[in-house]
Amino acid sequence: MTTFYFTTQDSERALDDGESYDLPDLLSAIDEAKNVLSEMAADGIPRNDGQQLLVEILNSERVPVVRLTLGLEIAFIAVEKGDEEHIDR
Template sequence: MATYYFQLVDHDGVQPTEMSYEFDTTEAAIEEGRTALAEMAADGLPLGDYHMLSVEVFDHERKPVREIRLILEEIDKTVPTHPSPLSEG
C-alpha cells in the first residue's frame, strides 16, 4: 500500500495537506477523492471567494496526482428593468 495526501478547498478555504491515507492503487486514492468531494458538497455549496469545492490528491512524494473540482456558477436570467441604450432607436 502507498500513502496519498489530500488537500481540500471547502467552505473554509484551503486546508493543509496533512491528511494521509493508504491505498492499494492511485485509482483507489482518486476514487476516495471523488467520494470526499461528494461528501463536502452534501454539507453545503461553496459561499466564499473560491466558488468551488476541490480535493487534490498527492502521491507519497507529495507530487500532485489529480485535482477533482465542483464549481458553483450562478447565472442571472432576469430581464433588466431598464431598457438598454441599444433598444432606444
C-alpha cells in the same frame, strides 16, 4: 499499496491534515477524493458564482497529481422584463 495524501479547500480555508492513506492505486485515490468532495458538498455548496470545492491528491512525495473540483456556476438564460416578456441574453 501506494501512499496518498489529500488536501481540501473550500471558500473559507485550505486544509492539509497530514494524514496518509494507503490505497491500491491512483484510481482508488480518485474514488476516495470523490467521497471527500461529496462530504464537503453535503456540508454546504459554494454560495457565490465561480466558487468551488477542491480536493487535491498528492503522491507519496507530496507532489500534487490529481485535482477534483466541484463549482457553482450561475448562468442567466433569459431575463424577465415586465409581464410575460423575456429578453434572451
